[in-house]
Amino acid sequence: MRKGAGFPRVGHAERDMDRRGFIKKGLSRLFYIFGGAILAYPALSFMTFKKSRTEKIIFHPDEQQSVLNFKEGVCLVRKGSEAYAFSMRCTHLGCMLNYGAVSQRFQCPCHGSVFDRWGKWISGPAKKDLLRVPFATEKNKDIVVTLDI
Amino acid sequence: MAKRGMHISGYFPRLGLASLILCIISGIILTFYYRPMGNVFQNVEEITTLVPYGWFFRQLHYASGQVFVILMLLHTVDHFLRRRYRVYSVGEWNLLIVSLGLCFFTLFTGFILKGDKEGIFAGQIFMNILKSVPFIGAPLSKLFMVPGEGFFFLPYLYHCFFLPVLIIYFLRAHIREWLPDHKFLAFSATGLFLYALIVRPYMDIPPDALVGEVKGPWFFLGIQTLLKTMPATLAGLIIPGLFLLCLLALPLARKEGRSSAPSGQQGREGTARLGEAVLYYLIVGALCAYGILTIRAGIRGP
Numbered sequence: 310m311r312k313g314a315g316f317p318r319v320g321h322a323e324r325d326m327d328r329r330g331f332i333k334k335g336l337s338r339l340f341y342i343f344g345g346a347i348l349a350y351p352a353l354s355f356m357t358f359k360k361s362r363t364e365k366i367i368f369h370p371d372e373q374q375s376v377l378n379f380k381e382g383v384c385l386v387r388k389g390s391e392a393y394a395f396s397m398r399c400t401h402l403g404c405m406l407n408y409g410a411v412s413q414r415f416q417c418p419c420h421g422s423v424f425d426r427w428g429k430w431i432s433g434p435a436k437k438d439l440l441r442v443p444f445a446t447e448k449n450k451d452i453v454v455t456l457d458i
Numbered sequence: 459m460a461k462r463g464m465h466i467s468g469y470f471p472r473l474g475l476a477s478l479i480l481c482i483i484s485g486i487i488l489t490f491y492y493r494p495m496g497n498v499f500q501n502v503e504e505i506t507t508l509v510p511y512g513w514f515f516r517q518l519h520y521a522s523g524q525v526f527v528i529l530m531l532l533h534t535v536d537h538f539l540r541r542r543y544r545v546y547s548v549g550e551w552n553l554l555i556v557s558l559g560l561c562f563f564t565l566f567t568g569f570i571l572k573g574d575k576e577g578i579f580a581g582q583i584f585m586n587i588l589k590s591v592p593f594i595g596a597p598l599s600k601l602f603m604v605p606g607e608g609f610f611f612l613p614y615l616y617h618c619f620f621l622p623v624l625i626i627y628f629l630r631a632h633i634r635e636w637l638p639d640h641k642f643l644a645f646s647a648t649g650l651f652l653y654a655l656i657v658r659p660y661m662d663i664p665p666d667a668l669v670g671e672v673k674g675p676w677f678f679l680g681i682q683t684l685l686k687t688m689p690a691t692l693a694g695l696i697i698p699g700l701f702l703l704c705l706l707a708l709p710l711a712r713k714e715g716r717s718s719a720p721s722g723q724q725g726r727e728g729t730a731r732l733g734e735a736v737l738y739y740l741i742v743g744a745l746c747a748y749g750i751l752t753i754r755a756g757i758r759g760p
C-alpha cells in the first residue's frame with residue numbers, strides 16, 4: 310500500500326513488483342477457493358451422512374382386537390377383512406397427533422390439522438392423508454410394522 | 459464504566475453482558491448432569507427434582523438466557539430506531555444482525571434441549587421446515603438435527619459449543635470491555651438469583667402426555683400462527699428470510715447514497731435516501747405486525 314510513497318514516479322522495477330504482487334495475491338486467493346471447495350465436498354458428505362435405520366413395532370394378537378389399535382405412534386386399522394397401518398405423525402410438520410375418542414378424529418396440537426379415524430385429512434394446513442406404513446403378518450399372528458427413521 | 463446519568467441505551471448491552479456471563483456459568487454447571495441421549499425428559503426432571511440445587515441452576519440458566527437475548531433484541535431495536543446502522547460498514551452491521559439471529563437460535567436450541575413435549579415438537583417442526591427447502595433440504599436438515607436416538611445431540615452441540623463460541627467470536631470487535639462493570643453484574647446477579655430462588659420452574663409436559671395445544675417458544679408464536687394458514691416454506695422460510703434480507707440490506711442503501719454524494723449527483727443521493735426510508739419503515743412495520751401477532755398468540759393461543 311505504501312509502495313512508492315516517496316517517489317515522484319513509479320519505475321519499471323516497481324511496476325513489475327506490483328504486477329508480481331497482484332498475480333501472487335490472485336494465485337493465493339485461487340488456492341484458498343479451490344482448496345476450500347475440494348475440502349467442502351467430503352466435509353459436507355461426512356456431516357450430512359446418516360445410516361438408514363428401521364424400527365419395528367409389533368402388534369401382538371391381543372393388541373389387534375379393536376378397529377383402531379394404537380402403539381408407539383402407529384395406528385393399526387382392522388375393518389372386517391381389511392387391515393392397514395398408518396403413522397400418527399402429522400403430515401404437516403411432523404407433530405404426534407392426539408386421538409379424540411369422542412370426536413373419533415385425530416387432532417394435531419401444533420397447527421390444528423384434523424384427520425378422520427381412517428387417516429383421511431379433513432381440515433388444517435396438513436392437506437395430505439396420514440402416511441400408510443408397510444407391515445407384515447408373522448406365523449404367530451404378530452403384525453410387524455416397519456418404520457424408516 | 460457506568461457513567462452518572464447514563465442514557466437508557468447504555469443499560470441494555472451492559473446488563474446483557476452480565477446476564478450472558480451468568481448464563482454461561484450456569485450452563486456449564488448444567489452440563490455435568492445433563493445428557494442429550496436416552497430419556498432426556500427424565501434427565502431434565504432429575505435435574506429439577508433430584509440433583510442438589512438443580513432447580514436453582516436450571517431456573518438461573520433459563521432466566522439469564524432469556525434476559526440476555528431480550529436485552530440484545532432491545533439493544534438492537536434501540537440502535538436501529540436511532541438510525542445508528544449508519545455508523546457501521548455493511549460488513550460490520552451484517553455481522554451484528556447475524557449475531558442477534560444466532561442468539562435467538564441459541565435460545566431455540568435450549569428450548570429443544572428441555573426434552574419435553576414442547577421441545578420435541580419444536581425440534582420436529584424445525585427439522586421438517588428445513589427439509590422443505592428446495593433441492594438441498596434433506597442434507598441441510600441433517601446439519602442441524604437427525605431423527606432417532608441422536609435427536610438432541612446436534613442441538614446440544616450447537617447450544618453449548620458452536621453458537622456461544624460463534625457469537626463471542628463475531629462480537630469480539632464490537633464489545634470493547636468484556637468484563638462487565640461490577641455494578642451491572644451485581645444488579646443482574648441479584649435480580650436473576652432472586653428470580654431463580656423464588657419462582658418455581660414451569661411444569662414440563664411429558665412427551666407422551668395428551669395436550670390439546672402445544673406452544674412453541676415465545677419468539678416463534680407468530681410464526682406458529684402463520685403456519686396454520688400459510689404453506690410451511692412461506693411462513694417458515696420466505697417471510698423470515700425476506701425480513702432478514704431487509705435488515706442486512708439497510709446500510710447498503712445508505713452507502714450507495716454517500717459514495718455518490720461528492721460527485722454532486724443529487725438524483726442518486728435522493729434515490730438512496732428514499733430506498734433507506736422505504737426499508738426502514740418496512741422493517742418497523744414488520745416488527746410491529748410481528749409483535750402484535752406474538753402478543754395475540756400469547757393471549758389467545760397461536
Ligand code: HEM
Binds near residue numbers: 516
Ligand atoms: C448464549 C447463551 C445461552 C442461552 C441464551 C441459553 C439459553 C437456554 C435456554 C432458554 C434453555 C432452556 C431452559 C429451560 O427451559 O429449562 C437452555 C437449556 C440448556 N442450556 Fe443453555 N443457553 C446458553 C448457553 C449455554 C451454554 C454455554 C451451555 C453449556 C456449556 C448451556 C447448557 C444448557 C443445557 C445443558 C441446557 C438443558 C437443561 C435445561 O433445559 O434446563 N447453555 N439454555
Ligand code: FES
Binds near residue numbers: 420
Ligand atoms: S404439524 Fe400438525 S398441523 Fe402442523
